[in-house]
Amino acid sequence: MAVAKLAWHGRERLVLLRVREGALVAHVLKWDDEVRDPSELAPKGAKVTDSEIDEALQLVDSMTTDDISGYRDEYRKALEAVIEGKAKGRQPPEPIAEAEEPGGKVVDLMAALRESVRKAQAARRGEGADDAEVHEMPTAKEKTAAKAARKAPAKKTAKKTAKKTAKKTAKKITAAKKPTRRQRGA
Incomplete structure (x- = not known):
């Protein structure tokens, strides 16, 4: 050595x-x-009451069984069958393939995105408006007005602001549906 x-x-x-x-x-x-002192690995002292010890003993007793006849070593049995088969010149059986769990539906995200964009453009032009929903994004002023309307108590000014915002939004939606010069080919 x-x-x-x-x-x-x-x-x-x-x-x-x-x-x-x-x-x-x-x-x-x-x-x-690199050698650690074994005292470092010793568990810290814990205070355990007599009732906790009794409960732990009851738990262990409830989980203990003397009848182990229901337990079988399936692996050993299968291995012995393979060994016995090879000794007699037989080929071992093919392993049982686990059934594959059906996976989720595979979606082509780019195709779905292109279709969504196509539907939205068609809806803006007024074609097939039922196919897609087009939502106008609120402006900063509209967001502020909506936020103030939620916070403020129901007053006449808040109601007027909400009505004005609704009218502006309706006008924008109507304007968005009209084709632009570029879309008309002018």
Whole structure:
């Protein structure tokens, strides 16, 4: 046997070299600073009451059974059957393939996006308006007005602001449905 230093994983390590059955074997040893004191690993002291100990014993007793006849080593049985079959010259049975769980529907996201854009453009031109919904994004003023309307108590000014906002939104939706010069080909 011999003790040697070995550079391994970017660190210098101590190894014990020896010959075993015609092969050179290296056992990695620990440096003194790598060896931990076993007292560090000891569990911390805990205060346990007598009732907790009694409950733990009752739990263990309730989970303990003397009848283990219901437990079978299925792996060992299957392995013995394979070994017996090979000894008699038979091919082992094919492993049972687990049934694949049906996966979810695969969707081509780019195709779905293109279709959605096509429907929205058609709806803006007034073609097939039933196919797609076109929502106008509110402006900063409309957002502020809506926020104030939610916070403020029901007053006449809040109602007027809401009506004005609704009218502006309706005008914008109507204007958005009209084709632009570029869309008309002018």
